[in-house]
Amino acid sequence: MTATAPGFDAVLLGTCPVPQAQYDRILLGHGSGGTLGNDLVRKLFLPAFANPTLSALEDQATLSLHGTKGAAQSIAFTTDSFVVKPIFFPGGDIGRLAVHGTVNDLAVGGATPLFLSAAFILEEGLALSDLKRIVASMREACDEAGVTLVTGDTKVVDRGKGDQIFITTAGIGVVPEGLALSIKNARPGDRILISGTIGDHGIAIMSVREGIEFETVLESDSAALNGLTRAMLEACPTIRCMRDPTRGGLSSSLNELADASRMGVRLDESLLPLKPEVKAACEMLGLDPLYVANEGKLIAVVPPDDAARVLAAMRRHPLGRNAVQIGEVVEDHPGMVIMKSVVGGERVVTMLAGEQLPRIC
Numbered sequence: 001m002t003a004t005a006p007g008f009d010a011v012l013l014g015t016c017p018v019p020q021a022q023y024d025r026i027l028l029g030h031g032s033g034g035t036l037g038n039d040l041v042r043k044l045f046l047p048a049f050a051n052p053t054l055s056a057l058e059d060q061a062t063l064s065l066h067g068t069k070g071a072a073q074s075i076a077f078t079t080d081s082f083v084v085k086p087i088f089f090p091g092g093d094i095g096r097l098a099v100h101g102t103v104n105d106l107a108v109g110g111a112t113p114l115f116l117s118a119a120f121i122l123e124e125g126l127a128l129s130d131l132k133r134i135v136a137s138m139r140e141a142c143d144e145a146g147v148t149l150v151t152g153d154t155k156v157v158d159r160g161k162g163d164q165i166f167i168t169t170a171g172i173g174v175v176p177e178g179l180a181l182s183i184k185n186a187r188p189g190d191r192i193l194i195s196g197t198i199g200d201h202g203i204a205i206m207s208v209r210e211g212i213e214f215e216t217v218l219e220s221d222s223a224a225l226n227g228l229t230r231a232m233l234e235a236c237p238t239i240r241c242m243r244d245p246t247r248g249g250l251s252s253s254l255n256e257l258a259d260a261s262r263m264g265v266r267l268d269e270s271l272l273p274l275k276p277e278v279k280a281a282c283e284m285l286g287l288d289p290l291y292v293a294n295e296g297k298l299i300a301v302v303p304p305d306d307a308a309r310v311l312a313a314m315r316r317h318p319l320g321r322n323a324v325q326i327g328e329v330v331e332d333h334p335g336m337v338i339m340k341s342v343v344g345g346e347r348v349v350t351m352l353a354g355e356q357l358p359r360i361c
Helices: 008-012 035-048 094-107 128-145 200-210 226-235 249-261 276-285 304-316
Strands: 061-066 072-082 112-123 148-157 165-174 191-194 241-243 264-268 299-302 324-330 337-340 346-348
Touching: 072 094, 094 112, 094 128, 094 165, 094 226, 112 128, 112 226, 128 148, 128 165, 191 304, 200 276, 226 304, 241 249, 249 264, 249 299, 249 337, 299 304, 304 324
Parallel strands: 112 148, 264 337
Antiparallel strands: 061 072, 072 165, 112 165, 191 299, 191 324, 241 299, 264 324, 337 346
């Protein structure tokens, strides 16, 4: 087969072409949660708004507030935007996704999520019945997660300018005294656990876009993880850190961990939990499941002596019943993620360079 246009191979593989190192326009890949997005944050946003809290690059900002009597209270604060296409997909919709994504960014920092805000960008022509369905879904997700939506905003843009609906959220939660989870905390020998199968969300959405049918219904894993994180921390307060591998998938979360801690990460491909239909779809579409988004999974880095206890606590929870250990933190190759393949070799797992699945969350 002969390529007839630039980027032809990339189109076949479902990715956008990897851009040159120098660029003067925003590309689709800047929203991937991978290399380009990381580059944009570090070279543009961090220098402009430099402060220690932002520079930590956690999923949430942990802030200390002092009351009138001098007592300090730590809170977690996060914000996120959701531009998923289609807005309704197997297992969820953009509204449910917005609540879950914000709750989870707080929960993986050890916080108890309490309050949310939501800003809606609506396109002229959006069916009111669809908006009502999304709002009802958000309310249900808030009730399930135990959070309250307390403020918001609504804007409308011209027909054809907004792709139906975009949602921006912010969330606030309370961090227990003495708890300080961070991706910088990883130490050699720490075990890396994941709460369940990877790639479910991204492939569920891609199956709708591409008309892929499975023998069983593949649904997004979108879920609020604060109940699971609470159970894990009760079992083991010494957990080093937790992350929810959303945009950029498992690869981005682990590369961020390796970079921040200046440790290496070693994975075992044979241990990665993957549904057969997700594996088949990835092979058919030329996708790597390590780079596919998740919306109801988390990874945890725990001291080796505590791994069995945390794993048991995860498996007792409905959202962690398929939890497994997938690797460990090592001193070798600091800042890099290495994976042992099923055939015995090793490969470097880098951040996503382009964009495998645009508009996924």
